[in-house]
Amino acid sequence: MWSVNIMFNIVVLGIVSFLTDVSSEMVYPLIPIFLTVTLGASPAIVGVIEGIAESIASLLKVFSGYWGDKTKKKKELAIAGYGSSFLGKVVLIFAGSWGGVLISRVIDRLGKGIRTAPRDALIAESSKAEARGHAFGLHRAMDTFGAALGVVIAYFLLxxxxxxxxxxxxxxxxxxxxxxxxxxxxxxxxxxxAAKKKLSLSWSALDTRLKAFLILAFIFNLGNSSNQFLLLRASKLGASAPFVILLYLAYNITYGILSYPMGRLSDRIGRRRILVAGYFIYALVYLGFALVTHINTLWSLFIVYGFYIAFTEGVEKALLADIAPSHLRGTVIGLHATLVGLALLPASLFAGFLWDFLGASAPFYFGAGMGLVSAVGLFVILKE
Known part of the structure; x- marks a missing residue:
């Protein structure tokens, strides 16, 4: 069981993420509609904005993780990152063109790049090894229920x-x-x-499974374009802005409900089974988005998409914390986030251009194929 101090840290970090996601998810599902309907941008422009914002921000994640490990100032870095995301919301209010939205998204994602690895390292260091899935699952659940509340608030304001x-x-x-x-x-x-250890991230010194997982994460995310394309798919099928928000709410509720139990289950039966199942679910959902023709079918797709996120996001972080060197947890978590983010630029650009030139189903067929390949790869590389 956790001590009161350990539980306090995890709950407070959960509250921080809860409040931040209330804010972020009031805005996020509206951005593709704001860009394409209000500002007249194309799906390719949506891909450019999301790809640039996510990738530039991701370059910071490994450095912020390393700096947090080196200076032991993870909390201060997290504060700077969350503060930057607040500033991004300020810029968005004055965005009168897609260029303004790009600046806002870059500032917001830079904040995420600064805060993510130090915050996740704080969670790992505030929990025992045998309960790491529990800790990350609780954090993800609080984060996601904040997202759900943000979507509800946006709906009523609309x-x-x-x-x-x-x-x-x-x-x-x-x-x-x-x-x-x-x-x-x-x-x-x-x-x-604790006493300082020399920080040196040598690729050859890392656990073989860790290196393989990092490479596979990069490959998988080449087909995992921004969630903006899921929302845009719904909009192009005829869903109104409030309806799109409700679909996104269904996804967040599913994700929030399942994140904590999936984290705890990974402590009991191992991370591998949960992650492989999550990647298979991703492939099936993206195939569904490729084939969907009626907006009512979108309910089931967004709900099941929440299963994929719940099965993977917190469990991946627990896995990284398990197999990373203890004095380099922040650095390794940041390296993983950087590789994922670097894949998002080509992924979102590719998805946008596939959509423009081959049709709305094309990026989802591609994502489904990459998800299936990655599920098989994950099954192999994490085999004990």
Whole structure:
């Protein structure tokens, strides 16, 4: 069982993510509609914006993870990152073109790049090895229920003001600011004050499974374009902005409900089984998005997509914390996030151009194929 101090840290970090995701998800599902309907951008422009924003931000993740390990100032880095995301919301309010949205997204994702690895390292260091899936699952659940609440708030703010996106962008700043304040209550785990070890990230010195997993994560994410394309797919099938928000809410509720039990289950039966199942679910969902012709079918697709995220996101981080050298956890978590993010630029660009030149189903067929290949690869590389 966890001590009171350990539980306090994990819960506070969960509250921070809860508030931040209330803010982020008030905005996120509206961005593709705002870009394509209000600003007249094409799906390819959506891909360019998301690919550039995610990839530039991801370059910071390995450096912020390394810097947190080196300086033992993970909390301070997390505060800077969450503060940057707040600033991104401010810029979005004044965005009058797709270039303004790009600047906003880059600032917001830079914040994510700065905070992600140090925050996840704090979670790993605040939990025992045998309960790491439990800790990350709880954090992901709180994060995702915040996302669900953000989607609900956006939905009600849209009623009667279908095109008043700026008002929602303005209200999103409030929980973002509160999330930054909550982070000041996090306590530095004892491990952070332990004797310093020489930091040297040598690829040859890493666990073989870890190296294989990092490579596979990069390959998988070449086919895993931004979630904006799922939302855009719904919009192009005739779903209104409020309906798209409700679909996104269904996804977040599923994700939130399952994240904690999947994390705990991975502690009991191993990370491999959960992750392989998650990758297979991803392949099936993307195949469904390629074939869908009616908006009512989207309900089941978005709900099952929540299964994929719940099976993989927190469990992947627990796996990384398990097999990374203890003094380089932040660095390895950041390296993984950087590789994933670097894949997002070509993935989102490719998805956008596939959509423009071969049709709306093309990027989802490609994603389904990559998901199936990656599920088989994951089964092999994590075999004991």
């Amino acid at each position: 009623i009667g003001n279908i095109n008043n996106f700026e008002r929602i962008f303005l209200f999103s700043m409030i929980p973002a600011f509160l999330g930054v304040l909550a982070l000041f209550f996090v306590r530095q785990p004892r491990e952070l004050s």
